[in-house]
Amino acid sequence: MARYSAYSLLRNAASHNRHWRQAFRNPDPKSAYDAVIVGGGGHGLATAYYLAKEHGLRNIAVLEKGWIGGGNTGRNTTIVRSNYLWTEAALLYEKSLKLWESLSTELNFNVMFSQRGVYNLGHTLQDMRDIERRVSANRLNGIDAEVVGPAEIEARIPHINLSRDSRYPILGASFQSRGGVARHDAVAWGFARAADACGVDIVQQCEVTGIRRNGDEVSGVETTRGFVATPKIGVVVAGHASVLAKMAGIRLPLESHPLQAFVSEPLKPVLHTVVMSSAVHGYISQSDKGELVIGAGIDAYNGYGQRGSFHTIEHAMAAIIELFPIFSRVRLLRQWGGIVDISPDACPIIGKTRVKGLYFNCGWGTGGFKATPGSGWVFAHTIAQDEPQELNAAFDLDRFSSGALIDEHGAAAVAH
Amino acid sequence: MLIIDCPWCGERDETEFSCGGEAGIARPLRPESLSDAEWGDYLFMRSNPRGEHRELWNHAYGCRRWFVAVRDTVSYRFSSTAALPGTAGEPGTPDAE
Numbered sequence: 144m145a146r147y148s149a150y151s152l153l154r155n156a157a158s159h160n161r162h163w164r165q166a167f168r169n170p171d172p173k174s175a176y177d178a179v180i181v182g183g184g185g186h187g188l189a190t191a192y193y194l195a196k197e198h199g200l201r202n203i204a205v206l207e208k209g210w211i212g213g214g215n216t217g218r219n220t221t222i223v224r225s226n227y228l229w230t231e232a233a234l235l236y237e238k239s240l241k242l243w244e245s246l247s248t249e250l251n252f253n254v255m256f257s258q259r260g261v262y263n264l265g266h267t268l269q270d271m272r273d274i275e276r277r278v279s280a281n282r283l284n285g286i287d288a289e290v291v292g293p294a295e296i297e298a299r300i301p302h303i304n305l306s307r308d309s310r311y312p313i314l315g316a317s318f319q320s321r322g323g324v325a326r327h328d329a330v331a332w333g334f335a336r337a338a339d340a341c342g343v344d345i346v347q348q349c350e351v352t353g354i355r356r357n358g359d360e361v362s363g364v365e366t367t368r369g370f371v372a373t374p375k376i377g378v379v380v381a382g383h384a385s386v387l388a389k390m391a392g393i394r395l396p397l398e399s400h401p402l403q404a405f406v407s408e409p410l411k412p413v414l415h416t417v418v419m420s421s422a423v424h425g426y427i428s429q430s431d432k433g434e435l436v437i438g439a440g441i442d443a444y445n446g447y448g449q450r451g452s453f454h455t456i457e458h459a460m461a462a463i464i465e466l467f468p469i470f471s472r473v474r475l476l477r478q479w480g481g482i483v484d485i486s487p488d489a490c491p492i493i494g495k496t497r498v499k500g501l502y503f504n505c506g507w508g509t510g511g512f513k514a515t516p517g518s519g520w521v522f523a524h525t526i527a528q529d530e531p532q533e534l535n536a537a538f539d540l541d542r543f544s545s546g547a548l549i550d551e552h553g554a555a556a557v558a559h
Numbered sequence: 560m561l562i563i564d565c566p567w568c569g570e571r572d573e574t575e576f577s578c579g580g581e582a583g584i585a586r587p588l589r590p591e592s593l594s595d596a597e598w599g600d601y602l603f604m605r606s607n608p609r610g611e612h613r614e615l616w617n618h619a620y621g622c623r624r625w626f627v628a629v630r631d632t633v634s635y636r637f638s639s640t641a642a643l644p645g646t647a648g649e650p651g652t653p654d655a656e
Contacts, residue, residue, distance in 0.1 A: 383609070385605070385606070385607035385608070385609075386608075386609050389606075389608075394600065394604040394605075394606075395604065395605075395607070396599075396603035396604050396605060397605065397607055398580065398581075398605050398607050399607055399609075399632070443577065443578040444561075444578040444614070444630070444632075444635075445580070445581075445607060445612055445614070445632050446632050446633075446635060447609045447632050447633045448632070448633050448634065448635055452560050452561060452573055453560050454560055454573065454574050487602075487603050543599045543602075543603045543604070544594075544595040544596040544598070544599035544600075545595065545599075546595075546599075
């Protein structure tokens, strides 16, 4: 891997940028690997990277049915934070946030991680009580969090509507200063390049069509480019997790829903932080290009169509204009949908299954992007050691029969 | 926006309805005789298919009745809607009240 540096920029500029090397190879699949990761999104690529880097598994492949950066990794609203209520969730997301803080250096790829802070607004007395509870829980877990009042919100976000006469007046917020945004495609490309440099084969346009079992253990995957033998399969396919589970003959507590997002035309800098509101349900930040990046809620029905209904868009717009009347005449540039796998407790499922050698990492629902490095880090450990890392032990599939759910619905600062 | 054909009221906008998820999940008659895994399966596990899906809908802002729909989860196209088996009254008859 040719390292990126100021020197490499100068050297390539001197040769008119004709000699940049491809960031990662585009190999054909081999007939056998020590482990196969199904799904080349951020989480899958991160898993492959940490498998190679920290666990020494180099003869591995990532199989992606589309292209790198074409799925949910390139379709989300790029928000990173770790202010979850319950200890299990908070520690997992905090591990991820710590990895984000050094990720550009680690990958030698600028993922444009910007810790511009995240505000979660409270609009009712109950919202404010929940915020105080969550902030206290965060601080007990060593996560930076504070409760802020309207005066501080006004100083940081001058265009927000703090009128007491609005339908849902803003009474305060929680603030996580280490939260922020990252460039989502760069995360996929950076992990792909770094994994490739460790010898990982990243195979694009290779769809897994079946999981072959030999009794109680896996023996490989059928793909559109032939059979690939492997003793370990890590499935990280977000909205399609149930489809892959069916191939292996297991059931998951997931439902796939469309989740929509939008960007506006580029504007001069106007919003310097991330604003989320679960009461009116909208979230917004401004990208470095100047576009407002806006997220909606999920559509209520199950869907694999990567698009949702218009009234969901209308609802998100109403929420944003309630918060920021100044944006009422901003035009939207693009709108799209991704498929998210919603779990019953709004927490992921990361762990083993009853089939030996088959591991699932799914159920991240609407909030998986922020967890990309941490998810890969714990999932790599789970696959390599055949047992969960301490941080994901509570996130196994067994919790849906033991009842030890980690209920982050609504508690996780935004309604899922 | 989807146009949904309520068995009682006819075609209406999606915003009048709420989606109740997968249909045909029967509550076990004797929950106390189930293992934790069987109870968990009833409570949480879903088929979540890519393609044809039998699901419940409620005409929340109309007749407020539940009904069963068959819908494709990729194209979102409804292929049928029908009254729940055993529902009192038939669609279109006065006693449907």
